[in-house]
Amino acid sequence: MESAPPFGEPGRGADAPDVRAHSYRAPQQPGSAPRLISQSATGRLNRTRLLEILYDIGPTTRAELARIAEVTKTTIGSIVQPMIDEGILVEGDPRPSSSLGGKPARPIWFSPSGRPVVAVHLSPERVRAGLVTPTGEITAESSAVFSGTTDAPEAIALLIADAIERVLPAPTGARPLGIGVAVAGIVDTDEGRIVEVNLAPRLSGLQLGPILSRRLGLPVFIDHHPRVQALGDRWFGSGRGVSSFASVYCGEAIGAGFVIGGSVHRGGGGAGGEVGHTIVDLAGAVCRCGRRGCWETIATHRWIRTQAAAVGIPGATALTVGPLASLADSGDATAVDLLDRYARNVAVGLINMQQTLAPGLFVLHGDVVEGGENLRALIEKHVRHGVPDHPSGEPSVEFATTGDDVTLLGATGLVLSQSLELLT
Ligand SMILES: [Zn+2]
Structure with missing residues (x-):
C-alpha cells in the first residue's frame, strides 16, 4: 500500500511525469530557520524533532518518547498519530508493561513499507545505486563501472541514471x-x-x-562523500544518539564529515571536509592536488608503500594496511615500527580536527580499518597524546563496522533528513 504523499504531491506511479520534482533541491543549511517561529511552524518542528529522536534511539514507546521530549503522552500522541495514519510510522508488537500490569506498550518505528529512498555512491571509477527502506534495509542494488569508452561526462551521467533506473520500484510500488x-x-x-x-x-x-x-522526475540531493558517510553513522551506525563526532574516510583519499550538536556541518555550497588537504608539513611531498605537505601525503597507501620499500619490507609496492598490520602482529620489528609511524601520521590529522572542533569521537572508515584493533589502539594513543587534557574527557577513535553500505545508508539519511522537514 502506498503511503500518503508527504510532499503533498498527487499519488501516482513512479513513471508518471512529475512537474514539481524537476527542479534540483539543494540540501538545507543547518540553522537556516528563522529566529522566531510561527505557531504553525512549531507543529512542523515538533514533528521533525520527534523523528530525529526516533532515529537516534530506535523503536520507542509513546511513554518513552514523552519522557525524552519532556512533553505529555497526549502531546506525543497528537504528533505521532497523523504520521501513523500516513504510513510513515508504524506501531510494533506490544512490549510487556514494566510496572503495575498496565496496557502493554507498543513501540513506534518507521514503517519498512514507507516510501523508500534511492541511494547512490559515485566513486571515481564506479557507481553503486541502492533502493533503501526508511528503516535502512537495502532491498535492490545495481552498479556500473565507467569504461574508457564512456569518458564524456554526459555519457557517465546516463550510466548513473541507468543504474538508478534498475533499482526503482515498479510503477505500482511506493x-x-x-x-x-x-x-x-x-x-x-x-x-x-x-x-x-x-x-x-x-x-x-x-x-x-x-x-x-x-531524467528521473525525483528530487535529487548531492553531497560530499565523507559528509554523507557521517550521516550514515549518525542515522544508522555508531554515531546514532551521539551529538558530536567526526566521520573520517581514510583510504586512497582522506575526507571528513562533522556532526556538531546533532547536525552535519556543511560549508557554504557544500564546501569543507577536505581534511586530506590540510597541510601538515610545509616542506613535505607534493600532493595530488598540487600543494605541498598535505595530510594525504603521509597517511595513505602511497606513503606506506614508499616507506615499506625504503625499509625493505617484501611486497612493498602493493602493500596495504591489512597485511602490514598482520606482519606487525607477527612480531616483525620493521613492520611494528612502520605501523606505529603510520598510526602517528593518521593521528596528526585527527589531532588537528580535535583541536579545532573537539568532536570527541572519530569514526574511521576506509583502508585504515583493515588494520584492526592493534592499529585502532595505536591511533587513539597518539591522538590522546597529541591533545591537551580537558575536563570533557579524552577523544576516542573507533573503526566503523558498517563497511561500504554506510555510504548508501548515509545517502538515504541525506534524503530523509531533508524530507523530514517536509513531512508536514
Ligand atoms: Zn593536497
Missing part, C-alpha cells in the same frame, strides 16, 4: 522520496554540480543533480 548521491570529490550542493574529483578529472563540472532530476 514512489521513492528522492535520490541521495554521495560524490567522492568536491561538490557544489547548491547547484548539484560536481566541482572536482582528483581521482577522476572527467567528472569535474558535471551538473549531475539537475540531469538526474530531469
Whole structure:
C-alpha cells in the first residue's frame, strides 16, 4: 500500500511525469530557520524533532518518547498519530508493561513499507545505486563501472541514471522520496554540480543533480562523500544518539564529515571536509592536488608503500594496511615500527580536527580499518597524546563496522533528513 504523499504531491506511479520534482533541491543549511517561529511552524518542528529522536534511539514507546521530549503522552500522541495514519510510522508488537500490569506498550518505528529512498555512491571509477527502506534495509542494488569508452561526462551521467533506473520500484510500488548521491570529490550542493574529483578529472563540472532530476522526475540531493558517510553513522551506525563526532574516510583519499550538536556541518555550497588537504608539513611531498605537505601525503597507501620499500619490507609496492598490520602482529620489528609511524601520521590529522572542533569521537572508515584493533589502539594513543587534557574527557577513535553500505545508508539519511522537514 502506498503511503500518503508527504510532499503533498498527487499519488501516482513512479513513471508518471512529475512537474514539481524537476527542479534540483539543494540540501538545507543547518540553522537556516528563522529566529522566531510561527505557531504553525512549531507543529512542523515538533514533528521533525520527534523523528530525529526516533532515529537516534530506535523503536520507542509513546511513554518513552514523552519522557525524552519532556512533553505529555497526549502531546506525543497528537504528533505521532497523523504520521501513523500516513504510513510513515508504524506501531510494533506490544512490549510487556514494566510496572503495575498496565496496557502493554507498543513501540513506534518507521514503517519498512514507507516510501523508500534511492541511494547512490559515485566513486571515481564506479557507481553503486541502492533502493533503501526508511528503516535502512537495502532491498535492490545495481552498479556500473565507467569504461574508457564512456569518458564524456554526459555519457557517465546516463550510466548513473541507468543504474538508478534498475533499482526503482515498479510503477505500482511506493514512489521513492528522492535520490541521495554521495560524490567522492568536491561538490557544489547548491547547484548539484560536481566541482572536482582528483581521482577522476572527467567528472569535474558535471551538473549531475539537475540531469538526474530531469531524467528521473525525483528530487535529487548531492553531497560530499565523507559528509554523507557521517550521516550514515549518525542515522544508522555508531554515531546514532551521539551529538558530536567526526566521520573520517581514510583510504586512497582522506575526507571528513562533522556532526556538531546533532547536525552535519556543511560549508557554504557544500564546501569543507577536505581534511586530506590540510597541510601538515610545509616542506613535505607534493600532493595530488598540487600543494605541498598535505595530510594525504603521509597517511595513505602511497606513503606506506614508499616507506615499506625504503625499509625493505617484501611486497612493498602493493602493500596495504591489512597485511602490514598482520606482519606487525607477527612480531616483525620493521613492520611494528612502520605501523606505529603510520598510526602517528593518521593521528596528526585527527589531532588537528580535535583541536579545532573537539568532536570527541572519530569514526574511521576506509583502508585504515583493515588494520584492526592493534592499529585502532595505536591511533587513539597518539591522538590522546597529541591533545591537551580537558575536563570533557579524552577523544576516542573507533573503526566503523558498517563497511561500504554506510555510504548508501548515509545517502538515504541525506534524503530523509531533508524530507523530514517536509513531512508536514
Ligand atoms: Zn593536497
